[in-house]
Amino acid sequence: MMKLFLALVTALFLSTHLSALKIEDASKDFTREIPKQNVVVSYYDSIKDAKKAVVNISTQKTVKQADIRQMPFFNDPFFREFFRGFGDVVPQDRVQRSLGSGVIISSDGYIVTNSHVVDGADEITITLAGDSTTEHKAKLIGNDPKSDVAVIKIEQKNLPFIKFADSNNVLEGDVVFAIGNPFGVGETVTSGIVSALNKSGFGINAYENYIQTDASINPGNSGGALVDSRGALVGINTAIISRSGGNVGIGFAIPSNMAKTIALALVTDGVVKRGYLGVSIGDVTADLKEFYQNKSGALVMDIQKDSPAQKAGLKRGDLIIEIDSKPVSDASDLRNRIGMMVPNTNISIKYIRDKKTLITNATLTKLDDDKVASVSGERNLFNGLKVKEADGSVVVIEVEPNSKAAQKGFRINDMIIQIENMPISSFKDLNKALETYKGKKRVYIQRNNTIMMVVCE
Structure with missing residues (x-):
């Protein structure tokens, strides 16, 4: 009965959001094949449509310059004498410009990109693939810095758009292509494989569940598409690890399922309404494994007063190992799972306490910054x-x-x-x-x- 209830709630949630924006899923009927000898393998036909759905984003914002007269050293007699001949020093605002990429997700002009590509922009300009001379002004629909996902829109019809893959089906070793506009050189496709899955803990965003790839991702690729060998979207390129700022083969993409959920919420509500459980969590260290039957999960470090977790009977020291019968790998996994659920969602929680496996239920409330900021002891x-x-x-x-x-x-x-x-x-x-x-x-x-x-x- 509980599963049927959850299925109905999920269906209602999706139908409500899809009424505002229709995103077409890629076919789930596919097979993976190993190339034969003496055959030239080309993915041109597979990615040509996906390439048309990736756009260049140019932004500009005005950066206020500090008035030099307000700087501490200006009160120093030496510096005051130095500036005497210049008269009044008037600060000049400057315009900061940057480039990024985006992915068209509907024929009527909705585009998903990274939050950091458009954050704070006074003006957002789009150029479509194959037409670098025509500029389209874009409107910011919604921005979610915690996941680094944003949605913008241009007033155009019959645009080519990308189809979404189910990122839960992505495997290490899958061939992928990064499509974007690195360094402003124009549309570019680079290839690689999926190097790792469910990467987190980098402190880049509050919610991290990255697909790692060695496909070249360089400045300007941010917000572009990571597609599989069918040309279906598996992720939104978002970050690299590099000491020089250039590609070294360690790039990260936001999974398509997460990007889809957030994009639908931003289009419908303008914000992402996240579920709140009310636990402070950590990972199980090696010396704690024996206390928890060598299980992986999210270790409860603290319970917030009057939270869903407290009402569900959870206590400090519990190890949460499953949510809705799906294993929890670590603290980051739990944080992402709860953060992608909407308030009032009822969840089943399996946990270990005193070497006993127990199950409880909790109804999530709404996470908001005011609630987090008011938690005692932070x-x-x-x-x-x-x-x-x-x-x-x-x-x-x-x-x-x-x-x-x-x-x-x-x-x-x-x-x-x-x-x-x-x-x-x-x-x-x-x-x-x-x-x-x-x-x-x-x-x-x-x-x-x-x-x-x-x-x-």
Whole structure:
């Protein structure tokens, strides 16, 4: 009966959202074949239609320049004398331009791209594949920085659009193609394979469940398509790991299923309404495995007061191993699964407590930033870092994408154990250290069994 109820709720949710935007799925009837000898393998026919659905995105935004007269050094007599001959120093705003890619998902002009491609843009301009001379002004429909997905729209009809693959069917070793506009050189296709699945913990976005690929993804590819050998969309290219900024064969794409769910929500509501369980979670370390029958899952570190988790009877120390009969691999997996569900969804939770396997049910409520910010014992730190006091330690629970904290390399579940010469085990220690050490300071963090040091201010 419960499964039937969930199926009806899911069907109702999809029908409501699909009424606003129809996204066509690729055929589920397909086979994988190994090429024969003495045959030239070409994917031209497979990807030619997908290539037509990838657009170039050009954005511009005005960046306010600081008034030099408000800078501290301007009060110094030496600098005041230096600037005397220049009269009033008037700051000039500058226009920042950037390039990215997007994917047409409907014939009437809806386009999905990365949030960071269009975030803060005053103007968004689209050029279609094969027509670099005609520009189309785009309107921002919705933006979800937590997943790095955005939807924009141009007023055009009968556009070529891409078909979505089921990213749950993607396997390591599948041949994939990245389509985009790297470095502004025009439409480009690069090939590779799926290197890994369900990659997370990079601190790039709040919700991470990346497909990793060695297909070349370079600046300007962001928001473009990652397609399979049929030309069906398996992901939205979003990030690379590189010390130089160029491709080194480690690229990441947002799975198509996640992109579809978020795009539908943005078109329908303008925002993503996420489910809220109310648990602080972490991963099972090697020395804890024996306490949980060597199972993988999400370890409950804390329960928020009056949350769905508390009402369901969950407690600190429980290991959540399944949601709706599907295994939970780690904390990131649970966070993504709950975050992709809508409020009022009823879920079944299987967990381990005291070496016993138990099952409970919870009805998710709505996650909002105000609720998260008001949780007792949380505070912001080091520009983009949110930490929580838990079990005699200060633990990172959120890293804002593209923040200074993310650039420093902080990750969720890192423990801040020392600042300069002061050990940190509570907010009291943290506050004392921050009062004692101003400006730049050495911060020691523990990640699993490794101690690292970063410089923060």
